[in-house]
Amino acid sequence: MNDQIKAADINSSGHLQIGGVDALTLADKYGTPVLVYDVAKIRDQIHRFRNVFEQEHVEYEVSYASKAFASVAIYQVMKQEQAHIDVVSGGELATAIKADFPMEKISFHGNNKSEAELSMALEHGVGTIVVDNFHEIDLLKQLIADSSKRVNVQLRITPGIAAHTNSYIATGQVDSKFGFDVDSGQADKALRELMAISQINVTGIHAHIGSQIFDVQGFKGVAHKLVQIAADWQEKYDFHTKILNVGGGFGIKYSADDHPIHPEDFVRAIIDVVKKSAQESGIDMPAIWIEPGRSIVGPAGYTLYTIGSRKDIPGLLPYVSVDGGMGDNIRPALYNAKYEAVLARDPQAQNIEEVRIAGKYCESGDILSDRQPLPETHPGDVLVMLDTGAYDYAMASNYNRNPRPAVVFVENGRDQLVIKRESYDDLTHLDLNYSL
Numbered sequence: 281m282n283d284q285i286k287a288a289d290i291n292s293s294g295h296l297q298i299g300g301v302d303a304l305t306l307a308d309k310y311g312t313p314v315l316v317y318d319v320a321k322i323r324d325q326i327h328r329f330r331n332v333f334e335q336e337h338v339e340y341e342v343s344y345a346s347k348a349f350a351s352v353a354i355y356q357v358m359k360q361e362q363a364h365i366d367v368v369s370g371g372e373l374a375t376a377i378k379a380d381f382p383m384e385k386i387s388f389h390g391n392n393k394s395e396a397e398l399s400m401a402l403e404h405g406v407g408t409i410v411v412d413n414f415h416e417i418d419l420l421k422q423l424i425a426d427s428s429k430r431v432n433v434q435l436r437i438t439p440g441i442a443a444h445t446n447s448y449i450a451t452g453q454v455d456s457k458f459g460f461d462v463d464s465g466q467a468d469k470a471l472r473e474l475m476a477i478s479q480i481n482v483t484g485i486h487a488h489i490g491s492q493i494f495d496v497q498g499f500k501g502v503a504h505k506l507v508q509i510a511a512d513w514q515e516k517y518d519f520h521t522k523i524l525n526v527g528g529g530f531g532i533k534y535s536a537d538d539h540p541i542h543p544e545d546f547v548r549a550i551i552d553v554v555k556k557s558a559q560e561s562g563i564d565m566p567a568i569w570i571e572p573g574r575s576i577v578g579p580a581g582y583t584l585y586t587i588g589s590r591k592d593i594p595g596l597l598p599y600v601s602v603d604g605g606m607g608d609n610i611r612p613a614l615y616n617a618k619y620e621a622v623l624a625r626d627p628q629a630q631n632i633e634e635v636r637i638a639g640k641y642c643e644s645g646d647i648l649s650d651r652q653p654l655p656e657t658h659p660g661d662v663l664v665m666l667d668t669g670a671y672d673y674a675m676a677s678n679y680n681r682n683p684r685p686a687v688v689f690v691e692n693g694r695d696q697l698v699i700k701r702e703s704y705d706d707l708t709h710l711d712l713n714y715s716l
């Protein structure tokens with residue numbers, strides 16, 4: 281039995297249930313592929329992060345990094361949970377506006393925010409702009425010059441910490457496109473420039489070391505580094521930081537090979553280091569902000585596919601194909617990411633073989649799993665890929681002009697469509713006839 285499936289995930293018919301709803305019923309009702317979120321799991325993850333801060337009596341914010349999965353519905357859940365969110369584009373901001381999300385609880389990130397995106401953020405009163413580079417400082421200065429607008433910013437530094445993760449998703453090393461370098465004096469220069477703009481209020485210092493990180497060392501390092509910088513800037517510039525933002529990146533278990541520590545342990549270690557270093561370096565204890573994305577939505581997501589064709593090759597693993605693939609989950613092809621899958625009708629069934637789960641896209645690399653143990657399967661069976669809530673739908677494409685799947689939220693035994701499946705009309709409605 282897959283160790284990610286608990287007894288409570290199986291209903292009286294022996295089927296997988298998600299948030300109390302039978303996975304086969306969901307597949308029937310919404311079609312496949314469909315991404316289903318167990319909303320209780322999302323709320324629970326936020327509470328787990330929060331509880332530690334509460335127990336430790338530390339000021340904090342949990343800011344959901346919505347690049348992991350952005351939609352009106354998820355922003356509405358975050359609003360109910362009174363969480364903050366990060367956005368990284370005008371599109372995510374527009375979605376948050378549509379969700380009526382409180383603008384003051386939004387942080388706007390990005391290494392190349394356009395003038396249009398910055399003015400959109402200013403117009404809507406976004407709570408924090410996380411300033412990333414000198415061009416952005418110039419743009420901000422121009423945009424607020426003719427107004428009395430006041431803007432809260434956090435200054436993103438590159439901490440010079442290489443996280444142990446896939447190089448595509450590591451961001452803390454000096455050789456990174458994000459943030460101001462510290463050792464060369466760029467971060468100091470950026471602070472001085474920002475402090476010289478009277479309408480700008482620098483509330484904090486930000487760093488993010490990468491994503492899908494399993495151990496606590498990098499976070500301890502970044503927490504210590506941020507405190508050191510804060511102490512240095514207090515001494516040199518009389519700058520008193522209110523916030524240290526240590527970013528996100530808390531890893532999750534996708535497969536039996538992954539052994540991340542618990543969310544609570546990440547947070548506790550960060551708090552310990554900040555408390556201790558702040559005391560040693562004589563700065564007031566700042567608020568600590570974290571920006572988890574994957575760890576909030578990843579484990580709550582289940583992608584339901586229907587099995588179709590099968591190809592057996594003597595001496596090699598069979599290919600079992602499903603009705604989705606790299607268009608709804610690019611992560612195996614892009615990062616060699618591993619996932620696990622079970623059969624909806626019997627997640628506890630005895631496995632009889634190992635197969636490759638192939639997608640339907642016209643690409644040999646469109647393999648969702650290169651070694652998945654499975655029981656006997658037949659065309660029409662519903663295969664459920666686990667932990668697909670983060671950076672899956674968010675990175676979905678229309679490759680081969682396949683429509684993106686539907687997204688459904690499930691909570692308390694009830695289900696609701698929150699993103700419609702794209703239709704062929706949706707796919708073609710931007711196309712124009714060629715008339716030259």
Ligand SMILES: Cc1ncc(COP(=O)(O)O)c(C=O)c1O
Pocket residue numbers: 345348366389451488490491492527528529530571572573574575670
């Ligand atoms: C600035 C920033 N914050 C937070 C995150 C969220 O990371 P994760 O989804 O790994 O928690 C990211 C993505 O890596 C990021 O770039």
Ligand SMILES: N[C@@H](CCCC[NH3+])C(=O)O
Pocket residue numbers: 347449491492611615670671
């Ligand atoms: N898209 C990446 C994570 C990127 C994190 C964003 N800074 C993934 O799927 O793992």
